[in-house]
Amino acid sequence: MSGSEAGDLGYMKNALALASRGLGNTAPNPNVGCVIVKDSVIVGRGWTQPGGRPHAETEALKRAGALATGATAYVTLEPCCHHGQTGPCTEALISAGVSRAVIAAMDPDDRVNGAGVAALKDAGIEVCTGLLEADAVASMSGYRKRTETGLPLIALKSASSLDGRIALASGASQWITGEGARRYGHLLRATHDAVLVGSGTVQADNPSLTCRLSGYEDSCVSQPVRVVLDRRLRIERDAELVGSAQSTPTCVVTGQSVDHDKVEQIEALGVEVLSSIESSDAAFALDAAKLLANKGLNRILIEGGGKVASSFLQAGLVDRIYALRAPMVVGGDGRSSIADLSLGQLSDAPRFNRVETRVFGPDTLDILDRKLTV
Numbered sequence: 001m002s003g004s005e006a007g008d009l010g011y012m013k014n015a016l017a018l019a020s021r022g023l024g025n026t027a028p029n030p031n032v033g034c035v036i037v038k039d040s041v042i043v044g045r046g047w048t049q050p051g052g053r054p055h056a057e058t059e060a061l062k063r064a065g066a067l068a069t070g071a072t073a074y075v076t077l078e079p080c081c082h083h084g085q086t087g088p089c090t091e092a093l094i095s096a097g098v099s100r101a102v103i104a105a106m107d108p109d110d111r112v113n114g115a116g117v118a119a120l121k122d123a124g125i126e127v128c129t130g131l132l133e134a135d136a137v138a139s140m141s142g143y144r145k146r147t148e149t150g151l152p153l154i155a156l157k158s159a160s161s162l163d164g165r166i167a168l169a170s171g172a173s174q175w176i177t178g179e180g181a182r183r184y185g186h187l188l189r190a191t192h193d194a195v196l197v198g199s200g201t202v203q204a205d206n207p208s209l210t211c212r213l214s215g216y217e218d219s220c221v222s223q224p225v226r227v228v229l230d231r232r233l234r235i236e237r238d239a240e241l242v243g244s245a246q247s248t249p250t251c252v253v254t255g256q257s258v259d260h261d262k263v264e265q266i267e268a269l270g271v272e273v274l275s276s277i278e279s280s281d282a283a284f285a286l287d288a289a290k291l292l293a294n295k296g297l298n299r300i301l302i303e304g305g306g307k308v309a310s311s312f313l314q315a316g317l318v319d320r321i322y323a324l325r326a327p328m329v330v331g332g333d334g335r336s337s338i339a340d341l342s343l344g345q346l347s348d349a350p351r352f353n354r355v356e357t358r359v360f361g362p363d364t365l366d367i368l369d370r371k372l373t374v
Helices: 003-022 056-068 089-096 117-120 134-139 141-149 177-189 199-205 260-268 281-294 306-314
Strands: 034-036 040-045 072-077 098-107 128-129 153-160 165-167 194-198 225-229 252-254 272-277 299-304 320-325 352-360 364-369
Touching: 003 034, 003 098, 003 117, 003 134, 034 056, 040 056, 056 072, 056 089, 072 134, 089 117, 098 117, 098 134, 117 128, 134 141, 134 352, 141 153, 141 252, 153 165, 153 177, 153 306, 165 177, 177 299, 177 320, 194 199, 194 281, 194 306, 199 225, 225 281, 252 281, 260 272, 281 306, 299 306
Parallel strands: 072 098, 098 128, 153 299, 153 320, 194 225, 194 299, 225 252, 252 272
Antiparallel strands: 034 040, 034 072, 320 364, 352 364
């Protein structure tokens, strides 16, 4: 590898690290990182800001100022070339006078998808594409999936005993996993656009579903959207999620045959209500996923309960599992992390590949991605 190639690699890794700062915070836009380099010195850095704007390129160019002229821009995603709430990043790069652009991955958005690269080339800028493309694609997997399929990336988090139980038969569950594992759970909330639970979890635990990492609430980063799957609209007006909906985005996905007066009451308290016509568990889960994707949400984290987990698994919607396990055994009378899947044969079971294992004190975390082929 030449010195120039090694330099390109290092700068793109820097841009990818910056892109990771936007995970769970840039919807409906992708999380992008950008580094501006001139004479082997980084003169500007940027990443997509909360809510998706300003874009990474704009932030990096602002920091680089006049030094961007004749510089190289390293960007994890093809710069946009269409007018939205902000001007095109291609125009910003061209106006700043960059002489070279190194782009990791192309943008699957039909409004871009090669047009951004073409605009830069037409302006006389040297363009290189594909450097660390797989890493860039993985870093914005939620955005890419929503753009290409109309569905968000869906992750399932469980914190269970060795035998897959999340609570005693009485419902007692605090705490199965230790403090380190629980902090990791809050980090997962911070890196997803929405946290989703079922109505049973709301009734049993009355959760707040907010990220409570130290310093997080004092930052400019917004809390993830709280989503409740509640086909019969069982959520009560005095629930914590309803009471705090004015300050923290909250959404309930419900069915058609519900009390419309109650819908109006909780909407008046700040809750957004989305309606689905589907009745079966798997179909309702799929429709909910589509409705959330239509809201521009890229990454959804399912936290409970067992019936919600099984419905998304039955629908083939779970892309990733974060399985936290404590070294204890609860027994068959405990509440399962996943309800019945009603499998006809073992070959029908959803399968996943373990991609990473971590340890948090006594607890173990397995990160698994969906296995697409057997």
